[in-house]
Amino acid sequence: VLMGAGIPKEIPGVLDRFAAHEPAQIKFEVEGMGSDTAYLSFDPRVHSEKPPVAVKRPYFLPIIASNSLATMLTRKATGRVDGFVIEAPTAGGHNAPPRGELVLNERGEPQYGERDVVDLEKMKEHGLPFWLAGSAGSPEALAQALDAGAAGIQVGTLFAYTEESGISPKLKQDVIRQAQEDRIDVLTDGRASPTGFPFKVVQIGGTMSDPSTYGKRERVCDLGYLREAYRRQDGRIDYRCAAEPVDTYVKKGGVAENTEGRKCLCNALFATIGQPQVRKSGLPEEAPLITSGDALKNIRRFIGSDRAGYTAGEVIDYLMSGLKRAMPTLQRSEQHAGR
Ligand SMILES: Cc1cc2nc3c(=O)[nH]c(=O)nc-3n(C[C@H](O)[C@H](O)[C@H](O)COP(=O)(O)O)c2cc1C
Secondary structure, three states: OEEOOOOOOOOOHHHHHHHHHOOOHHHHHHOOOOOOOEEEEOOHHHHHOEEEEEEEEOOOOOOOOOOHHHHHHHHHOOOOOOOOOOOOOOOOEOOOOOOOOOEEEEOOOOOHHHOOOHHHHHHOOOOOEEEEEEEOOOOOHHHHHHHOOEEEOOOOHHHOOOOOOOOHHHHHHHHHHHOOOOOOEEEEEEOOOOOOOEEEEOOOOOOOOOOOHHHHHHOOOOOOOOOEEEOOOEEEEEEEEHHHHHHHHHHHHHHOOHOOOOOHHHHHHHHHHOOOOOOOOOOOOOOOOOOOOOOOHHHHHHHHHOOOOOOOOHHHHHOOOOOOOOOOHHHHHHHHHOO
């Protein structure tokens, strides 16, 4: 189980309990709860009639972007943490916000600095394996990661445009063509994600990165994976999303400024994998949005100026091509199982 965003300190304990078929609960973050606490609970026994089969507790690897979060999780997690993925702000998808005061460049991108670099020497003190993510997709970066004490790397961007990837073929082709023509542009968009976290967006016409495509979309929240919970005046818990219709969001107590520039990632990302929701007549179907890391232009090595595609196997062969020793495996962390 890999988990980023937030402080997943209750998850290890939940995994322990679920693996033993015991009920578990975690705190439910609800805005406006004051001193009350809401919980989310689940009892696996309610859903199994026969005596349940034994299951192995999965490994738990939190995705972190700071030494302090790693230290906090090793000390305060409710169960075993098996290692860490350390994600740099160059990685595709959501990024952790920069530490300290928020400074934006002229394109509105949050600026990262020295304070956002994780100290790997300090990471080693936890005695747990860690993997480096974010522009780590090269044999050189893999060698450097291993030299610095990492167990390996986590790579996303290079795989996103392979034949095996679920991104729709047309979009893959558009990005591949952009790479061939050296026109790749990835924006760290501080506004797009309704979560408020920076989100990497490939700038490409016909997708939600294009102001005219964004402007044509009628706001609707009908998937809801990124909603936040809040307590209504009558005490009930409800949900709102900064990318839903502005008046609805404000009626639910949200602040209007919060909605500016927000994009419905739920609908857009479904469109990206070729599953756009079809809207009532007259409205365009949902447009896609592509996320990738800052190192996206490196896909050029697989396609040159004439190839239309490449495979995940080619990426793996490339990444492993400089390897002179065996990669450590997660087995290492079994030593920590009793901690
Ligand atoms: C298309 C795409 C989608 C991603 N979606 C998620 C996600 O949903 N959750 C997550 O934790 N990381 C996500 N990531 C980040 C990857 O897990 C990984 O950490 C990152 O891609 C590594 O850096 P790289 O982009 O430089 O290869 C995504 C990355 C890409 C390229």
